[in-house]
Amino acid sequence: MLETISKKIAAAEPLDAAEALWCLTEGDLLAVGILADGVRRAMHPVGRxxxxxxxxxxxxxxxxxxxxxxxxxxxxxxxxxxxxxxxVILQKIEELVAQGGTQLLMQGGLHPSLTIDYFEELFRTIKGRFPKLQNHSLSPAEITHVAELSGLTVREALLRLKGAGLDSVPGGGAEILVDSVRQEISPKKIGWQGWAAVMREAAALGLPTTATMMFGSRERPEDIVEHLFRIRDLQDAGGSFTAFIPWTYQPGNTELGGEGATGVEYLKVLALSRLVLRNVPHLQASWVTQGAKLAQVALSFGADDLGGTMLEENVVAAAGCQFRMSQQEMIELIRGAGFTPARRTTVYEILEEY
Structure with missing residues (x-):
């Protein structure tokens, strides 16, 4: 099977589900990692x-x-x-901009009383004060919730949010895009089709998006493969995903509990993501959940990006996972892995190399 997969990868042919599942469940970690590293280098030959x-x-x-x-x-x-x-929000943004920040990621919860009017006023205020800052905010679940509270369709809500200053849509809340898993871990959240519907509308309106996957909770290997193929299909059908970000479930302080995924499992899923999602330009390593050392290893397993420096992060930290990294530490980590560090915008425009 490895030989067949290697030939398909070399010919830039898409893997099928059986091949992807084999990589995940039976493939040797280093062999799959080497294939993913080859794809990464073919897609990003500059070594950045x-x-x-x-x-x-x-x-x-x-x-x-x-x-x-x-x-x-x-x-x-x-x-x-x-x-x-x-x-308070504006003060936080002021601190971000003072440190050279270019991206604001605003996410919260499905608040019972925050309608579209709240976000329009907030986003207009932010754009008025910080016109160059990329407002990369609100997950598909939040957008769907705001639309329902406001008596709007998803498209109408996105149009109004875009008009008020929303620049791009992050892919949070994807977890695993298989409804049997979602029913077990997040039964009150939108199903996978609801998540996909927001991303289709965002792409149709010209909004860049990202896609994520949280794994290591209750899913099976087949569900991980299904998730990846659904992202690939959405992208093929006109999606605007600039990057894919797989990260591991953090069980601390949660109702679900359990153990979470190991570092080896993380690297295997990351590498498989690069092999399957050749139509998504960038793959982010999750230093927030894996820490600096494993994130550095991830750069040899298909990842070409380390995401954000995250001046502030509260959601993963609430589960007891509190890795921190300064911009200089990130630059040194990248150099130590043999690559050229580069600061970018949300849409991967390179601003500066180090």
Missing amino acids: VSFVVDRNVNYTNVCQSQCKFCAFYRNVEDPDAYLLETA
């Missing part, structure tokens, strides 16, 4: 690894979805539930 200077601003932790894998959410009546004041 990029990152973006950004901040995650979690505007609220109130969420009706109550996903079993999430340690961050709170109910409205909880004493530590919050909704950040606009002045």
